[in-house]
Amino acid sequence: MPEQLFSYQQLAEFTKTIFLKIGCSTEHANTATKALLSADLRGVDSHGVARLSGYVRLWEARRVNATPVIKVIHETPSTAVVDGDSGLGLVVAPFAMQIAIEKAKQVGTGWVSVQNSNHFGIAAHHAMMALENDMIGIAMTNASSLVAPTFSIDKMLGTNPICVAAPAGTEPAFVADLATTTAANGKLEILQRKNMQTPTGWVQDKDGNASNDPHALKTGGALLPLGGDKDHGSHKGYALGAVVDIFSALLSGANYAPWVPPFPAYVPMPAQQPGKGIGHFLGAMRIDAFRPADEFKKSMDHWIQGFRNAKTVAGEEKVLVPGDPEREFERERMKDGIPLLKQVVDDLQSLSEKFQIASL
Amino acid sequence: MPEQLFSYQQLAEFTKTIFLKIGCSTEHANTATKALLSADLRGVDSHGVARLSGYVRLWEARRVNATPVIKVIHETPSTAVVDGDSGLGLVVAPFAMQIAIEKAKQVGTGWVSVQNSNHFGIAAHHAMMALENDMIGIAMTNASSLVAPTFSIDKMLGTNPICVAAPAGTEPAFVADLATTTAANGKLEILQRKNMQTPTGWVQDKDGNASNDPHALKTGGALLPLGGDKDHGSHKGYALGAVVDIFSALLSGANYAPWVPPFPAYVPMPAQQPGKGIGHFLGAMRIDAFRPADEFKKSMDHWIQGFRNAKTVAGEEKVLVPGDPEREFERERMKDGIPLLKQVVDDLQSLSEKFQIASL
Numbered sequence: 001m002p003e004q005l006f007s008y009q010q011l012a013e014f015t016k017t018i019f020l021k022i023g024c025s026t027e028h029a030n031t032a033t034k035a036l037l038s039a040d041l042r043g044v045d046s047h048g049v050a051r052l053s054g055y056v057r058l059w060e061a062r063r064v065n066a067t068p069v070i071k072v073i074h075e076t077p078s079t080a081v082v083d084g085d086s087g088l089g090l091v092v093a094p095f096a097m098q099i100a101i102e103k104a105k106q107v108g109t110g111w112v113s114v115q116n117s118n119h120f121g122i123a124a125h126h127a128m129m130a131l132e133n134d135m136i137g138i139a140m141t142n143a144s145s146l147v148a149p150t151f152s153i154d155k156m157l158g159t160n161p162i163c164v165a166a167p168a169g170t171e172p173a174f175v176a177d178l179a180t181t182t183a184a185n186g187k188l189e190i191l192q193r194k195n196m197q198t199p200t201g202w203v204q205d206k207d208g209n210a211s212n213d214p215h216a217l218k219t220g221g222a223l224l225p226l227g228g229d230k231d232h233g234s235h236k237g238y239a240l241g242a243v244v245d246i247f248s249a250l251l252s253g254a255n256y257a258p259w260v261p262p263f264p265a266y267v268p269m270p271a272q273q274p275g276k277g278i279g280h281f282l283g284a285m286r287i288d289a290f291r292p293a294d295e296f297k298k299s300m301d302h303w304i305q306g307f308r309n310a311k312t313v314a315g316e317e318k319v320l321v322p323g324d325p326e327r328e329f330e331r332e333r334m335k336d337g338i339p340l341l342k343q344v345v346d347d348l349q350s351l352s353e354k355f356q357i358a359s360l
Numbered sequence: 361m362p363e364q365l366f367s368y369q370q371l372a373e374f375t376k377t378i379f380l381k382i383g384c385s386t387e388h389a390n391t392a393t394k395a396l397l398s399a400d401l402r403g404v405d406s407h408g409v410a411r412l413s414g415y416v417r418l419w420e421a422r423r424v425n426a427t428p429v430i431k432v433i434h435e436t437p438s439t440a441v442v443d444g445d446s447g448l449g450l451v452v453a454p455f456a457m458q459i460a461i462e463k464a465k466q467v468g469t470g471w472v473s474v475q476n477s478n479h480f481g482i483a484a485h486h487a488m489m490a491l492e493n494d495m496i497g498i499a500m501t502n503a504s505s506l507v508a509p510t511f512s513i514d515k516m517l518g519t520n521p522i523c524v525a526a527p528a529g530t531e532p533a534f535v536a537d538l539a540t541t542t543a544a545n546g547k548l549e550i551l552q553r554k555n556m557q558t559p560t561g562w563v564q565d566k567d568g569n570a571s572n573d574p575h576a577l578k579t580g581g582a583l584l585p586l587g588g589d590k591d592h593g594s595h596k597g598y599a600l601g602a603v604v605d606i607f608s609a610l611l612s613g614a615n616y617a618p619w620v621p622p623f624p625a626y627v628p629m630p631a632q633q634p635g636k637g638i639g640h641f642l643g644a645m646r647i648d649a650f651r652p653a654d655e656f657k658k659s660m661d662h663w664i665q666g667f668r669n670a671k672t673v674a675g676e677e678k679v680l681v682p683g684d685p686e687r688e689f690e691r692e693r694m695k696d697g698i699p700l701l702k703q704v705v706d707d708l709q710s711l712s713e714k715f716q717i718a719s720l
Contacts, residue, residue: 074651077437077438077467077468079468079469079649081651107436107437109439111645149670152671152672153670153671154670164599164603164606166610174602174606178596183593208673208674227542227586231559235538239524239538239682240600243524243536246526246660250660251656252650252651275659285611290439291434299613299634300606306516306617307509311513313564314567319511319512320511320595
């Protein structure tokens with residue numbers, strides 16, 4: 001698969017220009033660019049600039065409002081509900097996370113449920129905003145329904161990711177960012193390109209039978225919750241995805257379950273939607289609301305070193321700590337550039353033509 | 361396997377008498393009995409009266425303090441750290457959960473991290489305390505290390521369960537209570553008794569190879585994180601177990617990772633423990649800190665009914681909602697009694713002899 005390398009700066013300038021072209025304010029364009037490109041830096045290629053044209057198409061379809069008035073519509077000292085005014089999730093989620101952080105400064109923790117938003121990129125970007133404030137950050141979002149609960153043929157949940165980021169001292173932060181499915185869509189796309197089968201437990205076919213076809217979603221199949229099947233705990237992955245839906249949408253008044261708006265603008269909106277847009281949930285816990293931050297960080301260092309030094313199974317070099325692989329990607333890509341597949345470069349090229357801006 | 365039926369009332373009276381005999385106050389004995397037996401009612405047989413003699417042995421070994429002075433040692437409007445004074449987790453966790461609930465009444469949410477505690481029974485019992493207050497309840501605990509992270513031979517985490525309970529309207533509450541492993545120890549014990557193999561992905565042997573031996577833990581093997589192996593997302597189960605450890609112990613100052621005290625009193629304490637006792641994390645979120653409770657509950661009913669009515673795969677009658685199986689157990693067992701295996705009955709019989717009380 002031919003790939004081309006671009007510097008972070010190149011991609012950031014291009015992306016920001018596109019967001020400005022659809023009408024975002026400079027502030028929003030900066031925020032959205034930073035959120036979107038954090039995915040490319042961290043190696044989550046499915047959620048970065050590869051999606052830029054998808055966001056543009058949502059704007060063209062009037063499903064994304066480029067000039068949202070994002071508002072707190074209800075609050076208590078430790079909670080808020082935010083109405084994203086159909087804005088880019090890339091802008092709405094950082095707004096909501098900032099409120100969570102401010103509340104944590106005041107009363108120890110802050111928890112914000114968001115309605116009327118759109119796809120927010122990677123959860124880690126938002127959760128990690130807490131780190132520089134010596135807080136634990138939490139970010140979740142629901143998403144359009146691609147996942148069949150245990151025993152179900154119907155797709156009832158999205159890949160509904162959960163991220164938890166916790167600061168350490170001399171060690172880098174702990175950052176766990178995971179879809180509540182065995183594998184997310186991005187991994188299927190990699191297998192599709194390589195013409196390979198999926199392991200059992202990733203997808204089922206349209207009748208709910210186990211399948212190894214990475215194209216299963218295109219023929220009525222579904223992604224499976226983390227665990228894969230009942231014997232392997234899929235009811236747990238399903239339960240976790242459900243919790244994300246409840247926190248993100250039932251608490252905020254966003255759409256939930258199979259009614260969450262799809263990302264591709266050509267897919268019609270589900271009928272009889274019970275809420276507004278998609279939902280997120282952001283949380284921040286101030287470490288010293290529990291314990292002096294330096295004590296906590298010292299314990300985190302000890303914890304992390306314990307895992308790094310655990311004895312590995314044959315053939316593996318190291319036990320990883322959540323966040324290690326993504327941080328390694330970020331280091332490499334900041335230095336050497338971000339590789340984009342030809343089809344992504346072509347896609348960005350057509351954006352530059354559409355908006356008559358310099359190509360990458 | 362011969363089983364004998366006992367009424368809830370019979371088991372509760374017996375259990376309470378034992379807790380009184382080891383020196384608990386009447387209030388603590390009542391609280392502990394209710395927490396312990398909630399496991400038997402909900403069908404989690406591994407966590408109920410089957411463990412009563414285990415708690416007694418911990419008391420005999422002076423690892424459990426029957427007359428703890430449970431204290432808040434740090435707090436903010438939305439957070440607290442509780443020192444359980446080596447008390448029964450069955451008593452310490454409800455104390456901490458009550459504080460979370462009171463804080464949620466005041467500022468919208470309450471979050472309590474607990475140090476210096478012991479095994480707390482099932483997480484659902486504590487999380488569900490929030491329901492009658494129209495709150496979402498969250499309960500987690502760490503536990504002694506039986507679980508090998510992805511790529512590790514060393515056992516670094518406990519089965520570290522997470523429970524989230526959310527109220528509904530006409531439908532029963534949503535209650536997700538899950539160990540962050542593919543399968544918890546209780547399921548291995550069932551297979552041991554039946555002389556059956558485990559599915560692949562539950563355990564590994566002492567060298568980290570895939571195993572199907574339900575006795576693998578006795579020969580140096582380990583439980584596996586939810587997902588089973590890397591291809592099936594075990595790094596996600598590992599990350600979730602790690603989050604439970606961080607919230608329960610790193611935030612509170614309890615022991616973490618391989619240093620968590622073991623439940624069996626004959627297993628020596630890990631050397632160089634970095635904290636105090638085991639750790640829990642309890643949370644409560646007031647629904648109307650986000651949205652009017654009746655609106656939320658109406659949405660929950662709609663959500664639940666959507667899942668119940670999803671099309672099932674061949675051979676399955678119904679898509680279940682988290683909490684359904686346990687509630688069905690509770691209904692049946694309140695009516696027909698709680699079945700105990702002969703070995704559990706014998707175990708309770710020796711307790712009655714030890715404390716010279718009437719046998720069951």
